[in-house]
Amino acid sequence: MTLFRSFQRDYVILAIVGAIFCIFPAFTNQFQLSVLILLIYWAYLGTAWNIMGGYAGQFSFGHAAFFGIGAYTSTVLFVNYDISPWIGMMVGAGFAATFGAFMGFLTFRFGVKGHFFALATFAFAEMLRLIAQDLDFIGSSIGLSLPIIGGDSWRYMLFEDSPVNYYWVILLFLVVGTAISIWIYHSKIGYYLQALREDEEAASALGINVLRYKVLAVAISAALTALGGSFFAQRFTFIDPSLVFGVAVSIEILLRPIFGGSGTIWGPLVGAIVLTPLEEFTRAFVRKPPEFLSFIQGRSGVDVMLFGVIVIIVVIYMPDGLVGTFPTWVERLRKRVRGDNGRATQEATP
Amino acid sequence: MSLLTVSNVTKRFGGLVAVDNVSLTIEEGEVLGLIGPNGAGKTTLFNAISGTHIPEEGDITFDGRTLIGMQPHEVCQLGLARTFQIVKPFAALNVVDNVKVGAFLRNRNARDAEAKAREIVDFVGLSDHAERPAKNLTTSGRKRLELARALATEPRLMLLDEVMAGLTPTESRQIVQVIKQIKDHYHLTLLVIEHVMQAIMTLSDRVAVLHHGQLIAIDNPQKIASDSAVIEAYLGKEFEFAND
Numbered sequence: 001m002t003l004f005r006s007f008q009r010d011y012v013i014l015a016i017v018g019a020i021f022c023i024f025p026a027f028t029n030q031f032q033l034s035v036l037i038l039l040i041y042w043a044y045l046g047t048a049w050n051i052m053g054g055y056a057g058q059f060s061f062g063h064a065a066f067f068g069i070g071a072y073t074s075t076v077l078f079v080n081y082d083i084s085p086w087i088g089m090m091v092g093a094g095f096a097a098t099f100g101a102f103m104g105f106l107t108f109r110f111g112v113k114g115h116f117f118a119l120a121t122f123a124f125a126e127m128l129r130l131i132a133q134d135l136d137f138i139g140s141s142i143g144l145s146l147p148i149i150g151g152d153s154w155r156y157m158l159f160e161d162s163p164v165n166y167y168w169v170i171l172l173f174l175v176v177g178t179a180i181s182i183w184i185y186h187s188k189i190g191y192y193l194q195a196l197r198e199d200e201e202a203a204s205a206l207g208i209n210v211l212r213y214k215v216l217a218v219a220i221s222a223a224l225t226a227l228g229g230s231f232f233a234q235r236f237t238f239i240d241p242s243l244v245f246g247v248a249v250s251i252e253i254l255l256r257p258i259f260g261g262s263g264t265i266w267g268p269l270v271g272a273i274v275l276t277p278l279e280e281f282t283r284a285f286v287r288k289p290p291e292f293l294s295f296i297q298g299r300s301g302v303d304v305m306l307f308g309v310i311v312i313i314v315v316i317y318m319p320d321g322l323v324g325t326f327p328t329w330v331e332r333l334r335k336r337v338r339g340d341n342g343r344a345t346q347e348a349t350p
Numbered sequence: 351m352s353l354l355t356v357s358n359v360t361k362r363f364g365g366l367v368a369v370d371n372v373s374l375t376i377e378e379g380e381v382l383g384l385i386g387p388n389g390a391g392k393t394t395l396f397n398a399i400s401g402t403h404i405p406e407e408g409d410i411t412f413d414g415r416t417l418i419g420m421q422p423h424e425v426c427q428l429g430l431a432r433t434f435q436i437v438k439p440f441a442a443l444n445v446v447d448n449v450k451v452g453a454f455l456r457n458r459n460a461r462d463a464e465a466k467a468r469e470i471v472d473f474v475g476l477s478d479h480a481e482r483p484a485k486n487l488t489t490s491g492r493k494r495l496e497l498a499r500a501l502a503t504e505p506r507l508m509l510l511d512e513v514m515a516g517l518t519p520t521e522s523r524q525i526v527q528v529i530k531q532i533k534d535h536y537h538l539t540l541l542v543i544e545h546v547m548q549a550i551m552t553l554s555d556r557v558a559v560l561h562h563g564q565l566i567a568i569d570n571p572q573k574i575a576s577d578s579a580v581i582e583a584y585l586g587k588e589f590e591f592a593n594d
Contacts, residue, residue: 007460188454188463195440195451202438205400207426207455207503263442 010182010265017269018175025164037167039276041231044174046257046268047181048224053254054262055190056217057197058104059114062121063225063253065103065128066096068245070226071233072132075144078156080137085157089230093223100222104215122250129245143240146233157234166235173231177224178269184220185265193217194263225253259314261321270322275311282306351414353378353507353539354399354430359408361391361398368394369405370563376507381533381540383554383571385547387584390560392543393435396509399541400432401425412507427455431505433496435512435543439484446471446480448495452502467502473535474498474528490521494528501532507539514546522546526553551575559584 024036045067053060073092077083107120133141152159159165184190192213196203204210233239243249260271286303289296296302318325352375361369369391376382384392397403399410401422410417412430420428431452440448449467457463471480474494479487484495493513500508513529514522526549533540544550550557551571558568561583567574574580 187460188458191447191451191454191463194443194447198440198442199438201402201422202434202440202499203451204422205426205432205434206452206499207423208451209421209423 007182007186010186011179013266014175014178014182017178018171021171021174025167030163033164033167035276035280037163037170037235039272040167040170040174041228041235042252042256042276043269043272044170044177045225045228045253046260046272047174047177048221048228049253050221050257050262050264050268051181051184051193051224052217052221054257054264054267055185055197056193056214057263058214058217059118060121060218060221060250060254061118062123062125062250063221064245064247064249065121065125066100066222066225067229067232067249067253068125068128068132068241069096069099069222070229071239071244072138072144072229073226074230075146075233075239076138078146079144084155085230085234086155089227092230093226096226096229097219097223100218101215104218105211108211108214122247125245125247125250129241132241132245139240141241143238143243144233146237148237158237166231169234170231173227174269177227178265180220180224182265189213189216197263255311257321259311259321261323261325264321264323267321267323274322278310279307282310352376353380353413354541355409355411356395356399357409357411359395359398359405359410361394361403361405367563369398369560371408372560372563372565373408374558374565374568376539376541378506378539379537380555381542381553383550383557384541384543384560385545385550385557385584386560390584391563392560393511394563395560396432396511396541396543399425400430400509426503426505429504429506430509431500431503431507432509433493433500433511433513435515437489437492437496439487439492439495441485442483444481444483445476445487445495445498448484449498449502452499455503467498470498470502473532474501475524489516490518490525493517493525497525497528497532501536504536505538507541510540510542510544512543512545514544514549522549529553 021040025033028036049060049063052058070089070092073095074085074088077088077091078085103121103124107117112120132138138144146158148160149156149158150160152161152165154165157169192203192208195206196208196210196213200210229244232244256271256275257268258271259275260269261267282303286296286299286306320328354376356375357373359369359372360367372395374382384395386392394403398405399417401417401420401424404419412428415428417425440451443451446464446467449471450463453463453466453470457466468480471477474497476491476494476498479491484492487495497510497513510529513525517525529540530553532538542550542553554571556568557571557574559566559574559580566583567577567580569577
């Protein structure tokens with residue numbers, strides 16, 4: 001059966017990708033390892049965003065809200081109550097899911113859609129940022145620092161001596177997150193989310209409780225994103241409101257899945273694989289440009305501009321993202337080889 | 351007991367009375383045709399039954415349970431599926447996956463839903479296009495897809511809203527055959543809105559005629575075709591009914 005194959009195929013790809021990533025730390029230096037951690041981290045967050053923004057088509061411009069809730073919950077529990085971040089991040093995921101469900105219910109219940117929904121998510125994230133700035137017990141605008149424990153501790157998820165352990169933690173996140181994403185995509189939930197993304201009226205005529213499934217999508221996506229927020233706090237050992245609730249976080253999260261192909265299983269990972277090294281490359285390029293471009297050397301911001309231009313070009317020519325556009329190219333190529341324009345195959349007569 | 355009972359239903363849009371005190375019943379296993387000029391209130395009556403509109407007055411019961419106040423998805427879960435006059439395929443999904451969405455209502459398991467969807471895709475004659483995106487289908491294909499998706503929810507009563515609109519006469523004849531086969535094979539009751547007289551007269555056991563929101567006649571096709579009020583309101587001249 002086709003279904004069985006497609007189900008298995010995605011899990012096989014995941015196993016292969018996971019295995020490849022397991023080999024990398026054996027022959028990477030410290031700098032390459034930190035880029036890889038960043039790559040996996042963005043792939044994971046993109047996968048979480050994709051469940052809501054891709055599968056369900058509810059474009060979120062405010063995922064920083066969930067990210068920040070995760071980062072703050074685990075950190076406050078750690079710093080103030082000495083609770084292990086492994087437990088803290090689960091609590092944070094629960095908070096984020098609850099907040100996401102509340103936000104989703106409020107907006108969807110009153111029919112907020114499309115661009116207005118994106119703006120609403122942005123407003124919720126900004127609201128949390130402002131609240132965090134004014135709450136003293138979570139450090140207000142000064143932020144929170146994690147304690148220096150001197151060494152490695154799995155209990156506190158802090159690895160000062162061997163950062164490779166961060167790599168294993170985030171790789172675990174990515175593998176589990178992607179496995180969940182694959183399962184959703186091929187199951188009833190995934191089909192219902194895609195159906196309501198395409199046409200809400202038709203979806204509800206087929207017995208789908210549109211409101212409930214949209215809220216569910218937000219809650220799942222929020223919980224997974226919050227775990228990423230907790231990881232950020234552990235990795236960088238410092239958080240403040242604009243660092244975790246800021247608009248930059250929201251943009252960085254959605255950039256990779258859209259670039260790679262939103263609504264596809266592998267889009268977020270492909271987006272992260274292409275964009276993260278590209279970001280590093282443009283940075284290095286500006287640091288040491290070729291002779292004829294020497295005038296850009298050391299100009300701050302030029303690397304970001306260059307990166308932006310590359311992203312814009314790709315988005316214009318591949319509006320469905322890398323993974324979304326690839327099958328179209330294959331199809332077009334096949335038609336050219338066959339020499340027909342595809343008309344005949346589109347006839348629906350039996 | 352009738353499968354569907356519409357009693358004294360009135361639906362207004364502001365000052366416009368779209369459906370005016372309409373009562374009718376549909377018996378199990380029957381095909382009821384619903385005709386009338388554009389703007390007569392056919393689709394509004396459909397929407398009132400399927401939960402999109404809430405009528406101001408009257409009651410609609412399905413198998414003894416009132417549908418008033420139910421959301422469209424709840425109506426569908428009860429076993430009452432509809433198609434749309436303006437087709438609404440899930441464009442990004444392929445044909446089987448479109449139908450699978452409907453099949454998930456009664457099959458939680460993905461493999462069962464897939465099997466059900468493929469069975470129905472074959473039945474409506476779309477098996478050659480099963481893996482193609484729904485957006486690549488022709489009008490006729492899209493109409494079949496609408497049928498297939500609704501059918502996949504395993505309804506007892508299906509509401510078909512102008513399935514033949516925009517089709518060539520040949521395509522219409524083919525889809526009439528498909529509808530007949532569906533009805534017999536899945537033991538369905540049908541409520542059919544249609545403008546193609548040939549089709550509605552051959553398909554229906556009874557025909558109801560709406561005009562300015564009011565039900566002006568409901569009878570078997572032969573009687574409707576010679577009913578003077580219907581001819582004046584809608585048919586325009588005496589419709590020749592082919593006895594076959």
